[in-house]
Amino acid sequence: MKNICVFLKKYFSLGKRRFILAALLVNIVGGSFLSFSALNSFHQPSGETPDYYKPYLKLLKEVYTLMDKNYYKPVSEKVYKAFVEKYKQCILSKLREKKKMVNKIAYIGAGLLVNKLRDPEDTFTNFIPPKKAKKYSQKVYGYENGIGISGYLTEKGYVIDHVQIRSDAYQKGIKSGDIILKIDDHPVTSLTKEEIKGYLYPPLGTTVKLEIFSPPKKTTSVYKVLCKKYFIETIKNIPTGMPGVYYLKIKSFNRKTADDLKDYIRRFGENNIDLLIIDLTDNPGGPPLAVVELSGIFLPPKTKMVYYEKKNIPKFGLVAPPSDVHYDGALIILVNKKSGSASEILAGIFKAYHRALIMGKSSTAGFAFLKTTFTLENGCMLTMIVGKAYLFNGTPLDRRGVVPDYTISNDVKDIAKYVFDKIKSGELDSWVSRHQ
Template sequence: MSKTKYALTGFGATVLSLSLLFSSSFAQSPSESQSRLEAYNKLRKVIGTVENYYVDEVTINEIINKAIDGLLSNLDAHSSYLNEKKYEELKVQTDGEFGGVGITISMKDGALTIISPIEDTPGDKAGLKSGDIILKIDDKSTLNMTIDDAINLMRGKPKTKVKLTIVRKNEPKPFVVDIIRDVIKVESVYAKRIENSEMLYVRVTSFDKKVGKRVAEELKKASWAKGVVLDLRNNPGGLLNQAVELTDLFINEGVIVSQKGRISSEDAEFKASKNSPFAQIPLAVLINNGSASASEIVAGALQDHKRAILVGENTFGKGSVQVVLPLDKNEGLRLTIARYYLPSGRTIQALGITPDLIVHPGVAPREKKDDFSIKESELKQHLENELEKIGDKKEVKKEVKSDEDNKSVISEENLWNDIQLKSAMDALKTWSIINPAKK
């Protein structure tokens, strides 16, 4: 089984042969071999019983597929079985274009919960928020529904309608949101000048296969910039190599991220290439509870190298490595094989990244914690972490967008409406005075 290029930051249609079932990469003692044989016999008996006695007729292929799906989904929150449809959808998604609503979802205590809407998609425009619980999709309850099944229901032909019943913190009762599906073509990177300043705002919405290249292009065009705000808020992650490539733009040497798993062959260390063109420019990174996986790798590496000021809220805490292992041309497994570790050796898993400057969204301080913020540690099958969970759960609000009159500039008015961005700007101004960028 060879790994595909889809190393993520989140079997088959025939019966497994006995040779595959009994294959092993390590020598076994007689007692271990006997134990494996007894386990396989139990599985065979269960399959036979279901095939012969279940109330409805179920084919052997259906039984095996369901068994595989159950096995993977019970390992952790991010491993899954990819049948032909899901396998194709994953490849389309990593290419940066797919059809549907435009939200990132996960499970929290058995409830289908929105991690974050994808910016400028139908879900975002309809007002869906991080922490919203999806109670129904059209008329189908999401109780005990898998994430993949929910995704399949929400995706569909462009211009068709899907109805989501939402439960939201502080709302007295569930409410319905009607959303018109569209082709979700995510613009993963865009940049704007911040009005009346020499600061560049760079927003990265997800880590598809072009992120590193696109950010480098924007930075090269902004030769006038004396500071950069890199916005990773509500960025759910994506491809590992793009997280490494983006970080490499800003540091000249050292480890960016390492991964360690049960199998030593899966251990890896990713280092800076020593030719960073932007290693001196002052940098602030915006993060929040919706920043996950690849976003946390970038933010954590820049923090460990003391290369950026992190502003915002504690991140999601997804520090596990998934790879896609093809079973054949049309099916595969998304399997967790390792954990990520930052340059300092600290883990992200179930802890997340704590910003250097904690700033909550909004102007006025909030009186209560928002119990509907989602973290990796709260997922039903999250990987256990060796360290104690830290960090409060905070409400996520949508970040500022540029004014309508000038799409390439963030106005002062919008800047003041986004206290996190304003705080990042203030931090950069201080940095520029103390340690001006080398040109």
């Protein structure tokens, strides 16, 4: 029941009347008392299925078929059929609206079906309604639709604190520290924060007019900036105060993470790096192929990395690709219990090959399964675990997660400072040398 409540809160905002019906649906269809003995007592009512049932049942059928074919564990047809019968008897038969599908009720029903069919420990496999699906897709694949500017409002104007390097704003020469005075001829100081956000993230293809003051140049210029799709930057360089020691925080992975990492290594100078620290704490992961490309920077080409098992499909593996930038020096990887999915794959591979010293307060999230998303006809999305992952040596990447080589005390609040202090003291020298 807890997972069901989380599902409702995460994906729906319901009006009072529909919330009552949704609550009824949860209690009747998704309740804990939906025992197998009770399920067996349901049987198909006599007569044909009313036409207005059909779109609801079609959605449930589509969800079940996808899970039955692709989910990494067996899916119970018995549970599915019993769910459908109870859904028809207790919900569909009581709907007042019979001319068209009530989307939210249909989506909640599909979501609860997924909750019933998936493994109890699986928190990833979910049904996501259309509006939430768009936002989810952006988050998972690491892209935005916008003009590429972020900042904060002051009395002088909107101060830009970051410009995404793959955005149109960056290409037009707009820089961090510039101050937006007007947006589409509206003084910024007359706009609310929500209105400003609307201008910064307008519909795709929209051109936004910006009047910007540059403090270094002491000049004001007008720019016309296009809203487009771009992959966000996922890496932040944190100064260490130590020559030759570099610290990169990777908050997530997307298709451009490897390219950005290569750019940083070029900037540092491959031969000038004595120690590279990659912080994957709180990194939920990203597409596996993004990590594969990144691994080529640190491993020889064709190095075996990971393989997957999918339902009714032979095992298949991934190897490190060739890279035009290669770093074979000392490496530390930082992880924690929120380092998930692709982060765990990277940490697990580097640990197994002794390519890096893995440090952290705890094991990783234990969620390095093969996952994918399915987009349905109505714009909804079904996220799903479709396979198990194993390291090249057969070690399963399972719910136990990746255990650090070097455990950091839970009392440590600033991990970066802690690592810096250990490096300065020389305490990590022997640890690092054993893992490279």
